[in-house]
C-alpha cells in the first residue's frame with residue numbers, strides 16, 4: 001500500500017518535535033528550488049526532503065538495531081551517532097513507507113555525509129539541508145550566496161564548514177565526507 005504525500009507528511013512529522021518539522025519544511029522548499037534551478041527532479045527532491053530526517057529523533061538503540069538488522073555498512077557504527085539517522089532514514093523510507101526509487105533513497109542515505117560521485121539529487125538535498133531558510137550558523141549566508149551560482153561550490157562550502165567544525169572540536173571525521181569534498185573539488189576543476 002503506497003502512502004500519499006499528505007499521509008507521508010503526517011507520518012513523518014509525528015516522529016519529530018515541531019522545530020525539526022519546521023526545518024524539514026525548509027529543506028523541502030530549498031530542495032525543490034535547487035532542483036528546479038539545477039535540473040534535478042523536483043518531485044524526487046520534495047520526497048527525499050520530506051523523509052530525510054525521519055529517524056533523527058529515534059533513540060540511539062533503535063537506530064543501532066535497524067543498522068545491525070540490515071547489515072548496512074558496519075563501518076558507520078564505528079563513527080559519530082549523528083550520522084546514523086541518514087542511513088536508517090533510507091531503510092525506513094524503503095521498508096516502512098514503500099519508497100523504491102533508489103535515487104530518492106540514496107539522497108536520504110547520503111544527506112549528512114555526502115559520498116563520492118554524488119548524483120544531482122544527492123547534491124540538491126544535502127545542500128538544501130545546509131541552506132534552508134531556518135538555518136543559522138556562522139558562514140551560512142556565504143553558502144547561500146555560492147549556491148545561487150553553483151550547486152557544487154555551495155555544497156563544497158557546506159561540507160567544508162562541517163569538516164572545519166569537526167576539526168575544531170577534535171572530533172573523529174567519517175572519511176566519506178572528506179572523500180565527497182575531494183571529489184567535488186575534482187569536479188569543479190574538471191569543469192573550469
Ligand SMILES: Nc1ncnc2c1ncn2[C@@H]1O[C@H](COP(=O)(O)OP(=O)(O)O)[C@@H](O)[C@H]1O
Pocket residue numbers: 079080082083111112113129162166172173174175176177178
Ligand atoms: N563526516 C562526519 N563525521 C562525523 N560527524 C559528522 C560528519 N558529518 C556530519 N557529522 C555530524 O552530524 C551533524 C550534522 O548532521 P545533520 O544530518 O546535518 O543534522 P542536522 O540536520 O541536525 O544539522 C554535524 O554537526 C556533525 O556533528
